[in-house]
Amino acid sequence: MNERESYLHSTRIKMRIPKIWLNLSIFNLCIVALLGFLLRSKQLFEMQFIDYNHLVDAHGRFAFGAWVTLTLFSLLIYEVLPEAISKKRIYSWLLAGIFIFSWAALISMSILGGNSMLSNIFATLFIFVCYILSGVFIRDILQTSVHKTVMMLSISAVVFLIMSSGATFSFVILFYLKSLNAIYYRDALFTYLHMQYNGFFTLAVFALLFHKLLPKVSDNANRQIFRFSVLIICSIIPSLFLSYLWSDPPQIFWILAGIGSLFVFLTFISFVILSLSVRHVIHLVSPIVRYFGILSMCAFGIKEFLQGFTIFPIINNAVFASRPTIIGFLHLVFLGFATHFILGWYYNREVFGPPNKNAIIALVFFSIGVVMNEVILMIQGLGSMFIIGYSIFAWFLWAASIWMLVGTLMIGFSRIAAKKV
Amino acid sequence: MNQKIFFLLGVLASFFTASCNSGKSPEGQGSQKVETIIKHDTVVVSEGINSKGIGRFKDVKLSHPIDEAMAAKGEAIFNAKCFACHKLTTEKLVGPGWKGITDRRSPEWVMNFITNTQVMLDRDLTAQADLVTCLVRMPNQDLTDEQARNVLEYMRKNDGKN
Numbered sequence: 001m002n003e004r005e006s007y008l009h010s011t012r013i014k015m016r017i018p019k020i021w022l023n024l025s026i027f028n029l030c031i032v033a034l035l036g037f038l039l040r041s042k043q044l045f046e047m048q049f050i051d052y053n054h055l056v057d058a059h060g061r062f063a064f065g066a067w068v069t070l071t072l073f074s075l076l077i078y079e080v081l082p083e084a085i086s087k088k089r090i091y092s093w094l095l096a097g098i099f100i101f102s103w104a105a106l107i108s109m110s111i112l113g114g115n116s117m118l119s120n121i122f123a124t125l126f127i128f129v130c131y132i133l134s135g136v137f138i139r140d141i142l143q144t145s146v147h148k149t150v151m152m153l154s155i156s157a158v159v160f161l162i163m164s165s166g167a168t169f170s171f172v173i174l175f176y177l178k179s180l181n182a183i184y185y186r187d188a189l190f191t192y193l194h195m196q197y198n199g200f201f202t203l204a205v206f207a208l209l210f211h212k213l214l215p216k217v218s219d220n221a222n223r224q225i226f227r228f229s230v231l232i233i234c235s236i237i238p239s240l241f242l243s244y245l246w247s248d249p250p251q252i253f254w255i256l257a258g259i260g261s262l263f264v265f266l267t268f269i270s271f272v273i274l275s276l277s278v279r280h281v282i283h284l285v286s287p288i289v290r291y292f293g294i295l296s297m298c299a300f301g302i303k304e305f306l307q308g309f310t311i312f313p314i315i316n317n318a319v320f321a322s323r324p325t326i327i328g329f330l331h332l333v334f335l336g337f338a339t340h341f342i343l344g345w346y347y348n349r350e351v352f353g354p355p356n357k358n359a360i361i362a363l364v365f366f367s368i369g370v371v372m373n374e375v376i377l378m379i380q381g382l383g384s385m386f387i388i389g390y391s392i393f394a395w396f397l398w399a400a401s402i403w404m405l406v407g408t409l410m411i412g413f414s415r416i417a418a419k420k421v
Numbered sequence: 422m423n424q425k426i427f428f429l430l431g432v433l434a435s436f437f438t439a440s441c442n443s444g445k446s447p448e449g450q451g452s453q454k455v456e457t458i459i460k461h462d463t464v465v466v467s468e469g470i471n472s473k474g475i476g477r478f479k480d481v482k483l484s485h486p487i488d489e490a491m492a493a494k495g496e497a498i499f500n501a502k503c504f505a506c507h508k509l510t511t512e513k514l515v516g517p518g519w520k521g522i523t524d525r526r527s528p529e530w531v532m533n534f535i536t537n538t539q540v541m542l543d544r545d546l547t548a549q550a551d552l553v554t555c556l557v558r559m560p561n562q563d564l565t566d567e568q569a570r571n572v573l574e575y576m577r578k579n580d581g582k583n
Contacts, residue, residue, distance in 0.1 A: 043504075043514060052514045053557060185558065246560075321560050323505040323515075387568070389501030 015349045016086060017078040022351055024099055025074065026408075026415050028066040029339070031106075033401070033408040035059040040401040043394050057114030058106050063334065064196055065126055066102035069161070070095060071342050072204040073133060076154055080211050085140045094136065097129035115175045124172075127165045134158040147214050149226045153207035156233045160199025167192035183247045190243035190320075197333045198307075199236050202300070205341045206232070213281060221277050228270040235263035242310045246320035261311035268304040275301075285348060288360050292344025295367065299336030303329070318385040325384065328377030335370045343367075343411070352411075353418035362414045366407025373400040472526075475545050476533030481573070483528055486583045488574055495575025502562050503572070509579050515557055523580045528573055535562070535569040 015022070039059060042050050074095060078086045105122040112118055138155050146154075170188035210225055217225070238260030241253050275297065282290050306329075310316045319325050343363055346352065352359035380393045473479060484491075499507075506515035522531065526547070534541045534548060538561050541548040552558065564572070 043508070046510065046512055048512065056515070186560075317563065321562060322502075327505075384501045384505075387498055387501045389497060389499075389504070391500050391504065393500075394504065 015078070015351065016083055017074050018092065021070065021074040021078075021095060022346070023415065025067060025071040025342075026412055028062070028070065028099075028102075030405075030408040030412050032059065032063045032067050033405040035062065037398075037401040037405045040394075040398040044398055051113065054110055054113045057119075058109035061109060061114070061123065062102055062106045065098060065105070068201055068334065068338055068342075069130070070098050070102070072157075072201065072208075072338070073098070073137075075208055075342070075345065076157075076204060077137065079208060080146060080150060080154060081137075081140060082144055085144065088140075090136055091133075094129055094133040098126065098133070101126035101129060115171075120172050123168060127168060130161060130165070134162050147211070149214065149222075149229050150207050150211045152233070153203045153210065153229050157200050157203035157207060160195045160203065160236060164192050164195030164199065167195065187244055187247070191240060193330065194236075194240050194243055197330065198239065201333060201338045203233065205296070205300075205338055208345065209341070213278065216281050216284065217278050221274070224270070224274045224277055228267070228274050231263065231267045231270050235260065235267050239264050239307065242307065242316070243320075245310070245313065245316045257311055261308045264304055264308040268301065268308065271301060271304060286355060288355075288363065289344050289348045292340050292347070292363070292367070295371075296337050296340040296344065299332055299340065303332050303337065319381075322381050322384045324377055325381030328374060328381050331370075331377065332374055336374055340367065340370070351418065352414040356414075358417065359411075359414040362407065362410035365410055366404060369400055369403035369407050372403060373397065376400060472545070472547055473529035474527075474531075474533035474537070474548070475540055476529075476537035478529045478532040478536070481528040481532055481570075483577070484574070487578050489578075491571045491574035492578040493575075494568075495571035495573070495578075498564065498568055498572050499575055502564075506557075506559070516559060517551055519576055519579055521580060523573075523577050523582060531573050531576065532566075532569050535564055535572060536566065538562070 035055060036059060038047075038050060039052065039055055041047060042052050042055070077091050077095075101122050105119055105126060108116060108118040108122055114123075137158055141151055141154055144151075167188045170184070170191075174185055174188065206229065210229070214222060214225065238256050240260065241257035242260050242264075244253050245257055282293060285293065310319055319329075343366070347359065347363060352362075376393060376396045380389065380397075383389045383393075499509075508514050508518045509520060511518040511520045526534075530545075530547070534545075538559050542552060542558055
C-alpha cells in the first residue's frame with residue numbers, strides 16, 4: 001500500500017461523530033442559506049412580513065451558533081480527542097444545548113428581534129453552554145497526548161470563543177442602558193465578529209488541519225507549523241484594534257493596531273512559506289478535497305493579506321463605512337474559509353458516502369455559488385468606495401443566494417443518500 | 422400578534438422619546454411639537470414639524486423642475502452606497518424606506534442628516550424617533566455637499582416632485 005492509499009485507507013476509518021450531529025449541522029447549513037435567500041429577496045421585493053433587521057440578527061447568530069460553532073466543536077471533540085474521552089455523555093448534552101438554544105434564539109430573534117428579552121435569554125443560555133463546553137474540552141484535551149501545536153490552537157480557539165461573549169453582553173448592557181452611543185455599539189459588534197471569525201473559527205480550522213497534517217510532514221515543517229500557529233494566535237488581540245480605527249480613537253489604539261497589522265502581515269508571510277513547504281501533502285487527498293482545501297486556504301490568505309491594509313486610514317474608513325465590503329469580508333471567512341474547509345473535511349471522511357458523482361456535483365455547485373457571491377460583493381464593495389454602483393448587483397446577489405440555497409439542498413440530499421456513515 | 426408588536430413599539434417609542442428629551446430645545450430645532458405616528462413597517466412619521474435638523478444647511482434652494490443630471494448622479498450614489506440599507510418604497514430595510522421622505526422632511530433636514538449623521542442621531546428628536554424603529558445607527562458615508570445635494574435631488578425624483 002503506497003502513501004496515498006495508506007492515507008485514504010486511514011480516512012475511511014469510521015467517523016466517531018454521532019450521525020445526529022452530522023445530520024443536524026448539514027440541515028442547519030440549509031437553514032442558513034434559506035435565511036440568506038430571504039434577506040436578499042427582501043431587498044428586491046415587497047415582503048412586509050419580514051423585519052429585515054430582525055432577520056439579519058437571526059441569520060448571523062444562527063450561522064455562527066448552529067452551523068459553525070456546532071460543527072467545529074463536534075469535529076474538535078470527535079476528531080481530535082481520543083475516543084475514550086469524546087464518548088462521554090456530557091459532550092452530547094452540551095452539543096444538544098448548543099443546537100436547542102441556537103434554534104430558540106433563531107425563532108425569537110426572527111419574530112421579536114435580537115434585543116428582545118426572550119432573545120437575550122436564549123443567547124445567554126447559548127453562551128453559558130459554550131462556557132461549560134469550553135471548560136470541559138480544555139480540561140479533557142490537556143489530559144491527552146495530542147500534539148502540542150494542535151492543543152495550543154484548540155485551546156486558544158475556545159478561549160477566543162469565550163472572549164467573544166464579552167462583546168455579546170456589551171450589546172445587552174448598551175441596550176438596557178438605552179445608550180445611543182454609536183462608537184460603543186459598533187466597537188462591541190466588531191469585537192464580537194473579530195473574536196469569532198479571526199479567533200474561534202480560524203484557530204479551530206487550523207487545529208483540525210494540523211491534527212491531520214503534522215504526522216505527514218517533516219520536522220522542519222513541524223517547526224514552521226508551530227511558528228505559524230504562535231504568530232496567528234499572537235496576532236488576534238492586537239489586530240482587533242484595527243476594527244476600532246474607524247472612530248478615530250486615541251493614539252494608543254493606533255499603536256496597538258499598527259502592531260496588529262505587523263503581526264497580520266507576518267502571519268501571512270509565514271502562511272505562504274508554510275503552504276509552499278507542505279504543498280506535496282495535498283496530493284495525498286482526492287481532487288475534490290484538494291479543491292476545497294485550496295479554496296479554503298486561499299480565502300484565508302486573501303483575508304489575512306487584506307486585513308493588514310486596514311491600518312491605513314483611507315482604507316479603514318472606506319472598508320468600515322461600506323456595508324457590502326463588511327458583508328463580503330465576513331462571508332469570505334465564514335463561507336470561503338470555514339465552510340469550504342468543513343465540507344472538504346466531510347467529503348474526505350465520507351460523510352456523503354464513498355466517493356460519488358452526486359456528492360461532488362452538489363459540493364462544487366454550492367462552492368461556485370459561494371465564489372459568485374464573494375466576487376459580486378467584492379465588486380460592489382469597491383464600487384461603493386468609488387461611488388460606482390448599479391442596481392443590477394442586487395439581482396446578482398439574489399441569484400447567488402438562490403444558487404447557494406440549491407447547493408445546500410443538494411448537499412443535504414447527498415447526506416441522506418449516504419449509507420455508510 | 423401585530424397589535425402586541427404595535428403596542429410594544431409605541432411604549433418603546435414613548436420611552437425613548439421621553440428619556441432622550443433633555444427638556445431643552447435642541448439647537449436648530451423648530452418650536453413645533455413633535456407628533457409621532459407609528460405605521461406598520463414604515464419609519465416613524467413626524468407631522469407638523471418644520472425642522473431643519475442640526476448642521477450647516479440652513480437654506481437649501483430647490484430646482485424646479487427636477488435637475489435630471491443631479492438626480493442621475495444621486496441615483497448612482499444610491500446604487501453604490503445607500504441601496505444596501507434603504508429601499509425606494511415605504512418599506513423599511515435596515516433603514517427607513519425613501520418614498521415620501523421629501524414630504525416628511527425639509528430639504529435642509531435631509532442634507533444635514535446625510536452630512537452630519539452622528540450629531541443628528543445624537544441630538545435631533547426626529548432622527549432619534551427613526552432610530553427607535555430601525556435600531557441601527559447609520560454610519561457616516563463621507564459624502565461631499567454636492568453629492569448630498571445630488572442624493573436629495575434623486576429623492577425628490579423618487580417622490581415624483583417637479
